[in-house]
Amino acid sequence: MFSYRHAFHAGNHADVLKHTTLIALMKYLTQKDTALTVIDTHAGAGLYRLDGDYTETSGEAQEGIFKLLSGSKVAPAQAQRAPAAPKPIAKSANPATSKGAAVKPAVAPDGWAPALQDYIDVLRGLNPQFAESGDVAHLKIYPGSPFIEQQFLSGRDKLKLFELHPTDYKSLSGNIEQLGVGRQVAVSREDGFEALKVFLPPPARRAMVLCDPSYEMKSDYGRVATCMADAVKRFATGTYVVWYPIIPRPEAHDLPRKLKTLAVKAGRSWLNAALTVKSSKLTTDTSGEVVRPGLPASGMFVINPPHTLKAALQAALPQMVALLGQDRNAGFTLEHGG
Incomplete structure (x- = not known):
């Protein structure tokens, strides 16, 4: 039950999608004067070392955040224009816009899509040398969702973090304590699926919930839907955000469909964004051994999304595909309704 550690996966392509979306949500939701309660059901450790043993062992960050920023030196924080980038052509299956349209160059002449720029700025804030030089070699610290969420909170807002893994809970508690934010952030070693019930509805009637389990156990898919x-x-009016893997497993493909049905039946708006970076098919190496593809794709499903989120992701997803795509199967979907 406790074998999953997100440290192995920090900064991978799924994190790029997840955290770009999360930042766009937090940036919008914290603009109002009314207090916001943010609940993170599976918070992880909060901060990760990109030069640590876990990340270097998996190598996933190399195909994620480092690949996004590589190719040429990233502009320092003072500059507004992004570096030149590859210009592969990919297909976007996008029922909400132009299905099958060619993806534009990864980085337009005037720079990153705004949502990706905000994501990069968050990384700069945690990595001063990277911010000053633009050199990805100085990108050492990667934020998990708790640190991203906390960064956007005002003094009136609250953040509730839940983590069951004993080691990650200890790390999360220590990392949050260093922020010196007092009671604004509460960390609990509880099952987030169950603990969530206690906090809904929130006192100020505004809430965002991020549900991001490991899906290590097949039962997680059903528990997310429930x-x-x-x-x-x-x-009913809370903003609910679910990250999910897209892998060759029926439960993984059923989950976004269940969430869509849930939203439609409840009369709530919804948005589903998915990023594919490679084929999910099994291959063989030169010795004939079967090679599993790892995680080929992931998605973010949002119930009651802000009206600005669709446009933000429409601009960012083509750049993600062009920079993170590993083969001709790379692409994205962006659907919405309600």
């Missing part, structure tokens, strides 16, 4: 159904029933 948890979100209960949450919407308790507090």
Whole structure:
């Protein structure tokens, strides 16, 4: 049950999609004067070393954040224009816009898509040498969702973090304590699926929930769907955000469909964004051994998304595909309704 450690996966292509989306959500939701309660059901350790043993062992960050920023030196924080980037052509299956349209060059002449620029700025804030030089060799610290969420909070907002893994809970508690934010952030070693019920509806009637389990156990898929159904029933106007892997498993493909059905039946708006970087097919190496593809794709499903999120991701997803794509199967989908 406790074998999964996100440290092995920090900064991978799924994190690029997840955290770009999360930043766009937090940036919008924290603009209002009314207090916001943010609940992270599976918070992880909060901060990760990109030069640590876990990340270097998996190599996933090399195909994620480092690949996104590589190719040429990233502009320092003072500059507004992004570096030149590869210009592969990919297909976007996008029912909400132009299905099958060619993806534009990864980075337009005037720079990164705004949502990706905000994501890079968050990384700069945690890595001063990277911010000053633009050199990805100085990108050492990677934020998990708790640190991203906390960065956007005002003094009136609250953040509730849940993590069951004993080692990650200890790391998360220590990392949050160093922020010196007092009672604004609460860390608990509890099952986030169950603990969520206590906090809905929130006192100020505004909330965002991020549900991001490991899916190490197949039962997580069903628990996510059940948890979100209960949450919407308790507090229909909250913003609910679910990250999910897209792998050759029926449960993985059923989950976004279940969430869409849930949103439609509840009369709530929804958005589903998915990023594919490579084929999910098994291959063989020169010795004939079967090579599993790892994680080929992932998605973000949002119930009650801000009206600005669709446009933000429409601009960012083509750049992600062009920079993170590993083969001709790379692409994205962006659907919405309600």
